[in-house]
Amino acid sequence: MNPEQFVQELSKHNFKLSEKQIKQFKLYFTNLVAANEHVNLTRITAQEDVYLKHFFDSITPLFVFSSVFKPNATLCDVGAGAGFPSIPLKILMPELQVTIVDSLGKRLTFLQDLVTKLDLEGVTLVHGRAEDVGQNKLYREQFDLVTARAVANMAVLSEYCLPLVKTNGYFVALKGPKAESELKDSQKAVKVLGGKVIESQELTLPESDEERTLILVQKVQATLKKYPRQAGTPHRKPIH
Incomplete structure (x- = not known):
């Protein structure tokens, strides 16, 4: 998927990118590839792959679960790595208030630089492990939306993410x-x-055999205080 095909594909989903947004994605790509030479951010570096498997992939929730992405919603992205899915979502919906949680300082340094270069406002970067951030009252149950992409299996991921989601x-x-x-x-x-799992949707990325699954979970009641457990525990002893 080259940049032109990316723009065309988005327009099919009623997202017409402005010149500024097109430029932001191009800048994102060049910065990602340049930084990747020094910091391990991604194995995917070819332009067509980055546009399909990172950029387009990150924004599929906007097409599939559009009703939950309200203007001015607060979104927390757990373990965002090089900024996926939150930065592509932010470029498409500039009014989203985004908080990115990552445990690796070098990745956050890259993201801080990226946010400045892309001229994005309303992005907060938090250095920490999801388990610690989920117990911090500044962040616990503070977000309308919490996203995570390719971080851990669903049982572990739920313990990282659900404590950060507001009820409803x-x-x-x-x-x-x-x-x-x-x-x-x-x-x-x-x-x-x-x-409570509301929906699970399978899809294939355009012009490819790349299959994905999107899962939507609603927070129906407050998370018990003991969760998330100490750093490392959810991974070692998932709730079963």
Whole structure:
């Protein structure tokens, strides 16, 4: 998917990119590739792959779960790495208030530089592990939306993300192909953490055989105080 095809594909979904937005994605690509030589941000560096597997992939929730992406919503992206999915979402919806949580300082340095170069406002970067941030009252149950892409399996991911979601807010998980069994294994964790799976949608990225699964979880009740557990515990002992 080259930049022109990216623009065309978005227009099919009623997103007409401005010159500024087109330029922001181009800048994002060049900065990502340049920084990747010094910091391990991604294995995907070819332009057509970055546009398809990072940029387009990151914004699929806007097409599939459009009703939950309200203007001025607060969004927290857990383990965003090089800024996926939150930065592409922010470029498309500039009024989103975005908080990015990552445990690696070097990635956050890249993101800080990127946010400045792309002239994005309303982006906060938080250095920390999801388990610690989820227990911090500044962030706990403060967000309308929490996203995570390719971070951990669904049971573990739910413990990272659901404590950050406001009651009646949503957690959007961007997963790879065939996530059914993972979703099934996470049913107890989702429920214990106050969530309810609303929808799971499979899709294939345009002009490719890249399969993805998007999962929408609504927070139906407050998360018990003991979650998230100490850093490392959700991964070692997932809720089953």
